[in-house]
Amino acid sequence: MLRLLLKRAVHSFFLITAVVSVVFLTTFVIGDPVRALLPAETPEEIVEKYREERGFNRPVLVQYIDYMSHAFVGDFGDSWWQRTPALPIALRPLPATFQLGILAMTLATSLGIPIGVYAGMKPGSWADRLATVTSLLGVSMPLIWLCPMLAFIFAVTLGLLPTAGYGSWQHMVLPTIALAALPLGRIVQITRASIIDELVKQYVTTARAKGLPYRRVLVQHVLRNALLPVITVSGWEFVLVVSGYTIIVEAVFGWPGVGWMLFSAIRIRDVPLLAATAFVIAVVVVAINFAIDILYIIVNPLIRYE
């Protein structure tokens, strides 16, 4: 276990370093960050002055080493936009994103697993078909369409919920549904497929033949094995929810989370803030993957990680 943790930590370190390096390359090297920062009509002397002040006139390798050595201690420089350290600004919206992400994943798993199990036990039945079609719908609806549609139906037309914002439970409903749609669809599909696979395995037949009650076979053996891929998918979906889907959902519903911060940082071309936000997201992704690995061991003691 300790070796695993150590190995993982080294892994994570390289992964995060790679992410930060890519951000450096794309934003500092490709394109002129100073030109992007200043208004179009800024005189050349002022552009030069900025370049010098911010060290953009130094060789790229020197800039890179300097940048990375600061990044390792969490110093991404001051946000060009707010003129205060970028990392605290990037961390500020994290709780709001987790709030939404955890809620959406709870909704997706608590509905998706039972539906998937039920559909998997009766493949071909009307209930199974309904579940399959609905989950396909959830998987294939693009968020950029789904979010405005939800707002249009429930806020503009029916007037039941606010269109956007943060502050009451009503504000959480639409973004949660939008965020949960995709993971829900995938979880239903994977659970169903996994249950179907497990049910025809030899050990089920053996257990049944030995007279073990069906319910015990299902809950203690089948479900336990079938849930392994479900955990993988759920974990992966959670990563996507927190680091990907939220960019659209938070922008549309005015939710003050990390995705929205990333969107803003790109739009206002705030390079240090963008780098800090990418770093925060990378750390979150690594942490979630870590948690999934540990969950694996708990669910399936066969996995030892040599």
Next chain:
Amino acid sequence: MVSKREFKRKAVLSRREFLKLSAAGGGSLAVTSGLGGILLARTAPVFAQGDSNLVAAVGAEPPSLDPQAIEQRIPQMITWNIYEPLIDRDEQGLPIPWLAESWEQIDDTTMRLKLREGISFHNGEAFNADAAVYSVNRIVDPELASQWIGVVGTIKQASKVDDMTIDIETHDVDPILLGRLTALAMMAPGWTQEVGDEVSSTTNGTGAYKLSNWHRNVQVELESNEDYWGGAPSIKSATIRIIGEDSTRFQSVKTGEIDIYLGPLPDHLPELPKFEAPLAQEFSMVRLSNLEGSRIGDPRVRQAMNYAVDKELILQQLHAGLGTVSPGQLSAPGMFGYNPNLAPYPYDLDRAKSLLAEAGAEGLEVDYVGPKGRYAGDAILNQAIAEMLEQAGLKVNLNLLDPQSWVRFGDRNQTPVPPSCWYLVHSNSLFDADRTVSSYYTDESPFSAYHNDEIRTLFEAGRVELDVAEREKIYHRVFELGREDPPAIFMLQLVDLWALTERTQFKPRADGRFIIRTMSL
């Protein structure tokens, strides 16, 4: 052994078991929603609007509320309700006394201003000569690195004459100092020095509103200053919400969750409850080069290009009819120096062709660089212009570039021989022809690609002319000359677009400032 088929038949979860599973799912769902509710219980719901609370939406969080550091539209929508300038503008954009009651030019580089008495900052500090001197000197201090420096950079320093009088000294003769002072917010010296860096997140002005709460990334809340020197405002509180998406702002104004926002998309106009579209000092143009190396140095070619473009059609089809055709100059009523005697170039394809023939420029190849993604609908707009130029008989090499590369082509420091045509929108926040003329009628700025000896001489005279009538005459002449030797295809004067709910009474100002005290619900 049980066959597969038999097994499947049996392998059905009983209804009771299914119900149990679902109940477990539902239970955990209830727990999370409960948790969510508790987490959020500390903030009040915001989607029901009170009678005297105005809700505005902006697309991004303000970077700072220091009115002297940041020159950006979004923070200004907040700060000009809290802080005030020495000189303000009336609805037409002309300078009027504000925190300064009167002024006189005492020599070429010094203006003396008499301050209004009996005004205090929100924290009780008095507004007097010390405060005004401090504020002027603070904004030009390189230490602050103010974004306003392009506007107020001509100011050297301020000094106190007596308790209610100050002198402002400029580096050079500055005929448009009054206009510059409208950009200079008055701050309280004691408070500003005391709060230090907090000046970006707290406020203390003389204005009709005070900051009551800034919920980061969510909204900024203002409350009325009941002791405001101009009388308490009718709207008692205002919320400026941060909503990044165009379509969400649009839907929120339809449901009445927000009352006003700047810049709805033209597509959304027909469905808005109400909107205002005042003309702004913003001009779309295709900059034409006559500098060395240019293929269109002959003024007749540039005139022909002006005749060849159907501005009216573009206005109706691509700008939803909002705006007006530029009157043969990069200026319009409301800008000092505007020449009322000039008319727009009419759309006249035959005239364009004959001018090109005269100049021997039929089939001439011209480079055209336009932005893609810098202005709404810019790609299609530039394609339309290029197409019209081709119809007149030019061969246009159209290059639509991402905004960063596009800027590089406009900057002579990076592209020494400028492209013949370069599309942009020019905005003049100073309301004075000097700003526009220096940028596009001379080669003063790296972003201009034009030179005309006579205009250059006039421009230099205008810079140091303090006599208002004389100065106006100079610019009249500049624009007249510029119509005959065009520095651009004069396209359109554009609008500032505001989306409103029915209940919101709002009269936009010429300078585009968002002043809540002048509004009502």
